Amino acid sequence: MEHKKEKRNERAAIQLGLFLVGLLLFGTAAGGQLTGEEKNGKEKAAIQTSGGVSDAVEPKKIALTxxxxxxxxxxxxxxxxxxxxxxxASFFVTGENAEKYPExxxxxxxxxxxxxxxTYSHIQLTGNNREAFRQELISTNEVLKEITGAETIFVRPxxxxxxxxxxxxxNMFPVLWTIDPLDWCSKSSTDVEKRILSKARENAIILLHDEYASSIEAALFIVDxxxxxxxxxxxxxxxxxxS
Ligand SMILES: [Zn+2]
Incomplete structure (x- = not known):
């Protein structure tokens, strides 16, 4: 009885081993296909990490907001x-501007x-305007749904x-940021670029505003x-x- 159980365990272990080998082979094949398709990030990331002990075969993700x-x-x-x-990229729009430029x-x-x-009018949540703030979240969701047909889940307060x-x-979740280059108070795209690049790291969330020429210039430069x-x-x- 005991022996039978042991045999069964042994067989299970072998099967698991084969399964894992299969997974590894499949993973290698799939990886090969991916690098062929995605010329940009994945290939470069693979080159950078090959030779090292890093398991970061995946490209480094970063977000512009x-x-x-x-x-x-x-x-x-x-x-x-x-x-x-x-x-x-991710765009946190006001309801007011979304209504003006639905295209x-x-x-x-x-x-x-x-x-x-x-929010609808760029309202700041304070100790005594919770309901007004809540209404602005709701009305902006309605404006966006009217335009896109989709629900909005993320909010940048x-x-x-x-x-x-x-x-x-x-059912809304806040998205804050990890890099704030203060683009709104600088007319120099070079300054904004430097501030971002000095802090750039995997999974960083960069805060910018798409209402200044210098911010757009800096954003496209740092993408390159x-x-x-x-x-x-x-x-x-x-x-x-x-995360
Ligand atoms: Zn704002």
Whole structure:
């Protein structure tokens, strides 16, 4: 009886071993296919990590986020630049601006960017305006749903002021940032670029505003620079899922 059990265990162990070998082989084959298809990030990341002990075969993800738009001139230039580079971004728009420029919201959706809520009129949550803030989240979700047909889940609360209670009440989740280059108070794209590049790392979330020429210029410059270092620009959703 005991012996039989042991034999069964042994067989199970062998089967598991074969299964793991199969997985490894399958993984190698799939990896080969991927590098063939995705010329940009994956291949470069693989080259950089080969020879090292790092298990980071996956490309390094990083996210660009743009608040306060859409802007009729700069958002369009930005979307053109991102499309040329195959980079995805996340846009936290106000309901007010989304209503004014619905075609830009539709274009963001069509081109695979994430659209988030930045309140209707850029209101800051304080100790005594919870209900007004909540209403602005709801009305902005309605504006966005009217345009895109989709529900909005992510919110960038203006000035980072948030109440965790909204997460349950509205099924909305805040997205803050890890790199703030203060682009709104600098006209120099070079300064903004330097501040971002000095802090760039895997899974970073970069805060910018698509309403200044210098911010757009800096954003496209850092996409080129970081893509050449093996980074892939993804929406915040992809960063939030791993962290
Ligand atoms: Zn803002």
């Amino acid at each position: 743009f608040d306060d738009g859409p802007h009729p001139v700069y958002t369009k230039i930005l979307l053109d630049g991102l499309a040329e580079r195959g980079a995805k 830009l919201i539709l274009r963001m959706q069509k081109e695979g960017h994430l659209i988030g809520n930045h 203006p000035y980072g002021s948030w109440d965790k209670g909204f997460e349950q009440e509205l 620079e970081l893509q050449s270092q093996g980074y892939v620009f993804v929406t915040v959703e992809e960063i939030m899922l791993v």
